[in-house]
Amino acid sequence: MITSVTHFNINVLDQARACDFYTNKLGFTIVTDVPMGNGHRWLTVTPPGNPGLEINLTPVVAGFGHTKASAEALRELISSGTFGVGVLTCNNVYATYEELKAKGVEFTKPPKEEFYGTEALFKDDSGNWWSPAQLKKPETAKTPGLLYKPYPRSSTIWGITISADRLIVASARTTHSSPAKILKVKLILGPTPLDVFGT
Template identity: 55%
Template sequence: MITKLNHVSVFVLNQDSALDFYVNKLGFKIHTDAPMGPGMRWLTVCPPEQPELEISLMPIEDGMMFKDGAAEQMKELVKKGTFGFGVFECNDLLATYEELKTKGVVFKKEPTKEFYAYEALFVDDSGNWFSLCEKKKE
């Protein structure tokens, strides 16, 4: 029986730039940064309050995963915001929204009260988009 998810991948255009974005703008912590074969790197980050969930910042490069020009196609799709949807939670959406905007995070949707939560939408430096939510108080 499956008991939990502990890793998830986000495809990024550049690992160094993504690392800077996720650590210095979103406030995540580096979990693992290790060489993995010639020219490869296993790089994961995690939200400070959720160290058991590692987000792998996965580069899009020709090789094992992408063959015959698929990497270039995938890069174009990521740039267009086709992949990378996820939901991050915070305790105070307005404060977090203002803090992230000050750090240069680009928002596609300002904080809005929705039926499911108070939400804003932002994109990372590769084009992946995410929801930032404050759950409804019960």
């Protein structure tokens, strides 16, 4: 039985620079920093209020779980802002926005009221984006399994699968009244280029 999440990875372009960003700008704390050989480090940080959660700042480099080609392709996707990491809850998102802006954090969206609460968007030093948010209290929707009222618009969800010899990016669209529908699956790296379009 799964009881909790304790670790997850964030792919970063430069591990030392990412550590500086997450600790000195976001206020995270270093939990583990140990050498792994060949110049690599196992480096984890934890956000305020989540002492049991460790985020591994994982450098995207050849030989560290990647070929040269897959590392280059993933680095390009990261730097272009392709990947969202998660939601950082705040007691006052407007104050957090002003605090992080003053520290030089790059925001792509100022605080804005949405159906689930008030959120902003910023990018870390690599290009990964986070959503600092002040969330509304969950509501029990009529649809089983939903915590919030159904979003009235459709949403596009991006996913990525990486292995030593291939990089696959997929997108799907879902609405509150229909299941996810595959829009496109693209094999970027692999034996042969491949595009598969859904209906």
